[in-house]
């Protein structure tokens with residue numbers, strides 16, 4: 001199905017950027033993630049992915065795919081232990097994780113994003129038994145009330161929470177821990193200097209202006225006491241996965257500069273009854 005011309009400029013544009021990076025990675029000589037679903041999606045969207053504004057974000061490609069790779073592994077690990085889980089992927093954009101991962105048959109997967117994004121998403125991906133899309137702000141309480149709470153839950157929020165206000169993050173994650181009896185939450189968080197700098201971004205890059213910063217997992221445990229930290233790591237610590245030796249060298253250098261090394265961290269939390 002044709003998508004019609006896509007013309008997002010605000011935070012919704014950022015999901016075209018992450019999709020583009022996954023697609024480019026999958027077409028590179030040494031893919032990190034190998035997301036062919038993203039490459040197929042890019043081909044179906046009426047949007048100029050060769051534009052200057054899109055190419056100007058190329059420096060973020062490795063960060064985007066390293067983040068996705070680690071989250072895929074954590075998600076796969078949870079689903080091996082809980083093959084009947086419910087998965088909520090919040091701020092899913094056009095991410096095809098539900099199709100990229102080898103899901104156990106009984107998994108129930110919900111992809112949630114703003115209505116305009118889900119409208120576009122429905123032109124690219126189809127619902128099927130065990131897979132649904134929900135067009136709503138994640139800050140709206142109604143969508144969560146629709147999700148059956150009878151199974152362990154895996155919540156993924158990749159590149160989302162930094163765009164919300166702290167009180168919205170607290171309310172959303174607290175609501176989830178209250179609705180389900182147990183599960184895991186996987187997400188990334190930007191440190192405070194990154195959020196401060198992002199707020200000064202000019203022109204088209206202003207779509208990346210962030211609101212919520214987090215300087216380590218202890219802050220999250222303080223904000224949402226129901227959460228127990230299982231793991232946290234800097235995205236740059238994953239540079240060993242980069243096949244291109246020049247790019248890997250750049251990331252190894254970044255990983256030695258304390259300020260840059262920790263700019264984006266990945267978090268894995270558990271709550272309630274979870275094993």
Ligand SMILES: C[S@@+](CC[C@H](N)C(=O)[O-])C[C@H]1O[C@@H](n2cnc3c(N)ncnc32)[C@H](O)[C@@H]1O
Pocket residue numbers: 011012014015018019090091092093094095112113114117136137138139157158159160163
């Ligand atoms: C950086 S993109 C990440 C998309 C996807 N997770 C990925 O990795 O490709 C941020 C996404 O968050 C979504 N988003 C921002 N605020 C939201 C909200 N209040 N409710 C639902 N989605 C939201 C945007 O529409 C966008 O799709």
